[in-house]
Amino acid sequence: MTTSNAPPAVQLEGITKRFGDVVANDEVDLTLEQGSIHALLGENGSGKTTLMSVLYGLYDQNEGTITVNGEEQTFNSPRDAMSVGVGMIHQHFQLVEPMTVLQNIILGHEPTENGLIDESVARDEIEDICSRYGFSIDEELDTQIRDLDLGDRQRVEIVKTLYRGAEILIFDEPTAVLTPQEVEGLIDLLNDLADAGHSMIFISHKLDEALTAADDITVLRDGESVGTVKAADTTEQDLARMMVGREVMFDRQSREPTSGEPVLEANEVHVRDDRDIEKVSGVDLTVRSGEILGIAGVQGNGQTELVEGCTGLRSLESGSVRFAGEDVTEMSRRQRIEEGIAYIPEDRQTEGLVQDYSLVRNALLGNQTIEPYVNDGVIDWTAVREHAEDIIEEFNVRPPNADAEAASLSGGNQQKFIVGREIGHDPDLIFASHPTRGVDIGSIEFIHNRLLELRENGLAIVVVSSKLEEIQKLSDRIAVMYEGEFIDIVDPDNVTEEQLGLLMAGQRLENEGELSEQESKGGAQA
Amino acid sequence: MSVASYTSQRRVQIGTLGLVVLIPLIAVGIETSLFTYGFLNRSLAVASPIAIAAIGGLYAEKSGVFNIGLEGFMIFGALTAAVTMFGLGGSSPGQGYIWIALVASVLVTVILSAIFAVLLIRYKADQIVAGLAVWFIGLGFAPVIATLIWGRRSSGGLSSINNVVVPGLAEIPVIGPIFFDQSPLILLTFVFVAVSWLFLYRTQYGYWIQAAGENPEALDTAGIDVNRVRYAATIFSGAMAGLAGAVLLAHLGSFNASGDTTVDGRGWLGIVAYLFGNYNPIGAALAALLFGGLDMISVQLQTLGINLSSRIVNLVPYVIVVVVLTVWGKTQMPSSVGDPYESED
Amino acid sequence: MSSADSSGARTVLDRAADRMLDAGVLERVGIAIASTTLALLIGLGIVAMSGYNPALFANQLIIGAIGSEAAMARTLRLSTLFILTGVAVAVAFRAGVFNIGVQGQFIVGGIATVMPIVWLAPLLPSGPIGGVTLIVIGTTSGIIAGGLYAALPGALKAYAGANEIITTIMLNFIAIGIVGWLVMGWFQDPNAPSTRTEQLPEYVGFPQIVFSSSSFSIIGLGITIAVVILVAIVIERTGFGYDMVTSGHQQSAATYSGVDAKRTIVATMTFSGMVAGLAGAIFVIMITGNFTNPDGISTYGFDAIAVSLLAANNPIGVIPAGLLFGGLDSAGSHIQIHSDVPAQMIDGIVGLVVLFVAAPELFRMAAARTGLGGDDR
Structure with missing residues (x-):
């Protein structure tokens, strides 16, 4: 697709961008050929968006040059970038x-x-x-x-x-919000645009998309460029190695199915979202003690509302939720916390932590009616402080300072603190929504291991994640959610990622009776 | 379609409520000859400063700045107008001086609201508290300045503006007394309402104002300086509140700085009017007219021998506001109101 | 970074709360002092421009505030009201609820204190026992009335989404209107020369200790300080206080932790209104002994917003801020009599204080530029 004589559409050379002491981009080079599609691949926090923001004029680079269509440019604002296309x-x-x-x-x-x-x-x-x-x-x-x-x-x-x-289009994670069908449509569109002479860079952390859509792929890791490869000459395995610097382990240990008592039983649950649109349309689910149920699905198919309905953050339109044999449908969030339902929330920044509270004050969040932290409505700050220090020690939270503001911690450490606090409730049931989103690899392992340990100890756990490997690694059963229903419940040992992908796109696995045990008109039961 | 759809939902609601309130009132009014042209004209006179202030305020809020200081700017506007008239023409200034006073009020409030805008936008002052402060400052310094100039808190009688009478046309029934024997300031208010609607919904600057309040980043990435738009809208709102104060004074013909001053809550009614009119200039003007009518109705009732405490009747707009906010809950407040905007570079 | 999806009013409040609570204690004190100083300097400048002697005016300020026992008593009397109304505002602001209606709740609390005492006085024995009983009944009634009058906008906000900034301002006007109408009508003392309710009996009032003033008692100030301490304890040391403050900081986190947002809003407003109602009760019992047309009552409830902000919404901090405002107001009364400068100058200066308190960034930037404060973000 490269036009022979024309200069590259974009040439970035030696781009370095620092935020204070943090180096977000370290001497990154990138060449976008005319009329081509270039994928910028990397994990969260690898510096992809920063690099593109430099190209788009949103940030000034500390070092390096931007050349567009053969002419060196200095962008002070998006308007400058726009003016050269x-x-x-x-x-x-x-x-x-x-x-x-x-x-x-x-x-x-x-x-x-x-x-x-x-x-x-x-x-x-x-x-x-x-x-x-x-x-x-x-x-x-x-x-x-x-x-x-x-x-x-x-x-x-x-x-x-x-x-x-x-003429030159930069897409920041364009597929993050799309359904698989929409992703296909987008990729077709990108190709049409390329045929019409446009040059494009798209940011992604999904290997398969980069391979399908792009001509060239540049991989970033920790702010540095690991290299640029032709999509035609590489494989997913190679790309994965470039991204994380080691082979990704998708392995899971096969486990004995559990036969504990049902801890959570939800019946014909219907939930509406803030805009009064029905997001959960009749879900049945049962989670037993010693079991992890994984809920997979493309974001926005009702997972959030289902979990909020079960944890008491959102009232049900209809249906019922039973916890340890007791009907908790009408219970407030606070009562459910007291009963022993813990929740590692989807959004640790806005829900899980009060950003400008110290860790001590955050240790009380959710514990406002729990002894020994609060007795008859009076807070025992000494006990709360000890609790915070225990969490910090046990979960290896950095920096180990209970008086540090939550906002000053990295994402991984914030998440470890939340996990520690929620487990500290001594719950019987844990909902973990995207428990490792935006968390560094070390913390991911740690959190996964803690969840598996809790399972061993007989807790019932529901994990919601859009990362298939995470769901497959942790779950005893996987419920796939699509448009407010469980489209299928599958056994993680007997399902491939492709099959899960199909389910997430709303296609039932016909002719695979052993997978879809209870397919009925309303959807599957978990 | 676009603008209509923008407001149609609310219009239906407003219309419904308006009808519920108005139909029985009108029926009773006609029956008892409550509604006279005099009543309508007096209502318009009360309504016009409220409408002008309301439109100023809604421009600011549309752009993302909640100017809760309208009342304060109105006080400064009215005071400036009175001082200008008195300074130029003593206790019986000529009609020409009234127009000069209007211009002076706008100029003074432009300067004051520019300072206010810098505090809000550049120094990210808390919009609510700073707006209240403008009111306090107005309430505090108006009597000070009045005392310095007149030796007491009241200006005493100055002049009020004469009606523009078009001979002949003024005799036409219905339209005549409203359009052809009317205060020029009320006529200008009609024009102002129409133009401000057109400007907001039919010009690019209107689009920018709306985008600045709803999604400033979208406007920024479109290459428009969000804060410039907000400066313009905030200064405009202060200037319009100042003009509203001057119009009020030009109709009343005197300034009194005691208690809540001559402005007496009309700036607050301006805020209420645009909330009630759902951020639409025409809706805000109609709401202002409703308040004007309510304000005058107790007088009108008295002429019919019905004695209702004006004190209680004057509370009706405030009660209506509380009821309306309750029944409709959230108004369609622009989503980024109160958010200082910082471009990322 | 995305501000688009945050909901308007909430954001206003969140940001306000953030800014108020973020700054370090030293910085807060610095901003408070700088705001007041700057406002006073501008005030003096205006005095000078008006042709008066600013030095004389400054001197009158000090004499009027603390120059004599009478001035001290007057300062403390006004400070009592500013502290109580200031705490009422602080409670709400800490919880992220903008109660601009303290003036209305104060007025409602005042009239609700006077009338039961007036009605019940003939039924009870006169003398100290009857006096104390009536004070307790009246004060309780005032507190309840203030609380209820604040609970209304709280409930409207919580259950109908009505913006409390607007509704409380409206309810101020409504309270002034209705109470004014009552005082001029049903509640008017027919034998009084002016528009007011019946006078409270002689024996209903606080004893005069330390200060021999008919309108200030150290008891009133004592009650006020006790209330401040109580409020501080509730905010810092109870689960309810934590719920409230957390709601003010980050509503979504509060909801996540099991706080019922709606109930907390109503509870916060009620709590705030109760303190405002108590301020009204002390106003009538300690100071006026009757209730006049509320049009003429000073805007304690509005100035309280400035007091609270000056104290960064910290209940303990409200004490010095209230003393400052008491002193300024007291100096205003002095200047009214002993100087040609219009006393409303003081109100204007208070307005300037509020304006500057609203813009701490002004001082941060100024400090950064002059290299004073240094270590700030």
Whole structure:
């Protein structure tokens, strides 16, 4: 796809970007050929987004040069980057929800006549772009963004960037919010754009996407470039090795199925989200003591609402939840904590920790009615401090300072502190939502081992994760959630990642009776 | 479609409530000749400063800055107008001086609100507390300045603005007394409402204001300086509150700095009016008119021999606000109001 | 980094709370002193520009605040009100609830204290025992009324999403209007020369110890200090206080930890309103002995916002801040009589203090530029 004589679309040389003492990018080189698709691959925190933000003019690099179409550039703002045709499609869409698709696309570049906006000119131009690349959003130009699904919003973002004249497109984790079908559509679109002469960089941490979509792949690790390879000349295994610096172990120890008492029994659970949309549509599940149930699925298929419904953070539309034989459907969150339901929350930044509290004060979070920390409503700060120090010691939280502000800890250490605190409740049931998201490898192992230990000790555990390897490693059974239902319950020893992927995309495994034991019209029971 | 859909949902609600309130009122009004042109004109006179302040306030809030200091800026506007009139023409200033006073009020409040905007945007002051402070400062310094100038807290009688009468046309029933024998300031308020609606929903600057309050990053990445938009909107809101104070004074013809001053809560009603009008200039103006009508109704009832304490009747707008906020819960507040915005570079 | 998905009003409050609670204690004190000093300097500048002698004005300020026993008593009397109303505001702000309605709750508490005492006085024996009984009944009634009047906007916020900033401001106007209407109507003392309720009996009041002032008793101040300490203990040492403060810091974390957000809002507002109601009770029992048209009552409840902010919403910090405001206000009364400078100058200065307290960043940047404060983020 490379045009022979033209200079590369983008050439980054020796880019170094520091935030204080932290080096986010260390002398990174990257060359984007004309009309090609380049994947920027790396784990969370490897410096991908920082590098692209430098290219997009959001950050100034400390060292290194940016060359676009053969000319060296200095970008002081995204506007500068845009002026030479570099546009970015952000992971968090830069769209104004109550405004329409059309208004969003033309924002900042409005065609006007006599001071008023000339919508018909804009409409023509957008329809032109849409027909050129086969977008379907031109029928929705007057729809408000808030009424669009995420896939459509992304297309609006892309059209907006094209409308502004971008030749070089940067996509920040474009597939993170998409369903597998939408991912396919996106990859087709990228190819169409490349055929039309656009050059693209997309950020990803998913090996298969990089292999399928890209011509070239650059891998970043700890802010440094590990190398650039042709997609045609490499394999997933090679890429994985480049990303993490060692072979990734997807192994799981096969385990005996448990026969403990049911700890959690949920029946015909229906839950609505904040916008009053039904996100959980009739889920049945049972978790026994000594068992880990994994819930897999693409984000946004009702996992969050299901867990919130069971932990008492969200009331059920209908259905019931029983805990240790007792009906807890009407119990408040606080009562459920007191009963012994612990929850490692999805979002440790906003839920799990009060960021500007010390670890001591955070150790009380969730324990406000639990003795010995609080007796008859009066806090015993000495006991709370001891608790915090115990967690810090046992879970190896760094820095080992109970008076440190939670915000000053790294993600992994924050997560270890939360896990320690939640286990400290001495619960019978633990919900762990994305327990290792954004956590360093060492802490991942540690948290996994603790969860497995607790399982051995007879706790019932529900793990929600979008990382398949994590689900497969930890679970005794895997429930796959799709559009608010358990589409299937599978045995992790007898399922492949491909099969899980199909299930997550909403395709039932026909003709595989041994996997889908109880397929009924309403969905599977766990 | 777009603008309509933006507000249609609310309009239906507002319309419904409006009808529920208005139909019986109008029925009773016609029956008892409660609604006269005099009543309508007096209501318009009360409503116009509220509407002007409300539109200023909603521009600021749309852009992401909650200007809770409208009342304070109105006090400064009214005071400046009174001082200017008095300074130029003594206790019986001519009509021309009234117009100069209006301009002076806008200029003074532009300066004050520019300082306010710098504190809010550059120094990230707490918007609510700083806005309250503007009110306190107005309440404190207005009597000081009044005492310095007039030796007491009241300006005494100055001039109020004359109606513009178009001979002949003024005789047309219904339209005549409203449009052709009317205070020019009320006529200008009509124009102002229409223009501010058009500006907000039909020009690029209007789009930028909306985006600045809803998703400033989106505006930033579109290459527009968010804080410049917010400065403009905040200064505009202060200036419009100042103009509103001056319009109030031009109708009343005197300034009194005791208690809550001549402004007497109308700036707060301005905030309430745009909430009630769901951040739409036209809705805000209609809400202001409703408050104007309520304000005048006790007077009107008295002329009919119905004695209702004006004190109680004057509370009605406040009660309505509480009820409306309760029934409709959250207003569609722009999502980034109160968030200082920092571009990442 | 994404500010787009945060919900408006909440963010306003969160940020306000963050900023208020973030700064180190020293920094807070520094900002408070700098705000006050700057406001006073600007005030003096305005005095000078108005053609008065600023040195004389400054001197009058000090004499008016602490220059005599009478001035001291007046300062302490006003400080008592500022401290109580300030604590009422602080309680709510700490929990991230913007109770701007302390003035209304104060007025409702005041009238609810006066009327039961007036009605019940004929039924009880006069003298100290009757006096104490009536004080207890009246104060309880005032506290309850203040609490209920604050619980209303709390409930409206919690269960209907009505913005409490707006509703409490509206309820201030409504309280002033209705109480004013009552005092001019049903509750008016027909024999009084002015618009007011019946006077409380002689024996209903605090004994005069230390200060021989008819409108200040050290008992009132003592009760106030005790309430401050109680509030501080509730906030720092109880599960309820932790729930409240955590809600103010980070609502989502509070909900996660089992705090019922709605109930906490109502409880916080009620608590705050009870303190405001107590302020109203002390106002009538210690100071006025009756209730007048609330239009004419000073805006303690609004100034309380400044007091609380000056103290960074710390109940203990409210004591010095309240003393400062008491002193300023007391100096205002002195200046009213003994100086040509309009006494409202003081109100304007208070407004400036509030303005500067709202913008701590101003002083941080100034400190950073002049190389003073140094170690800040």
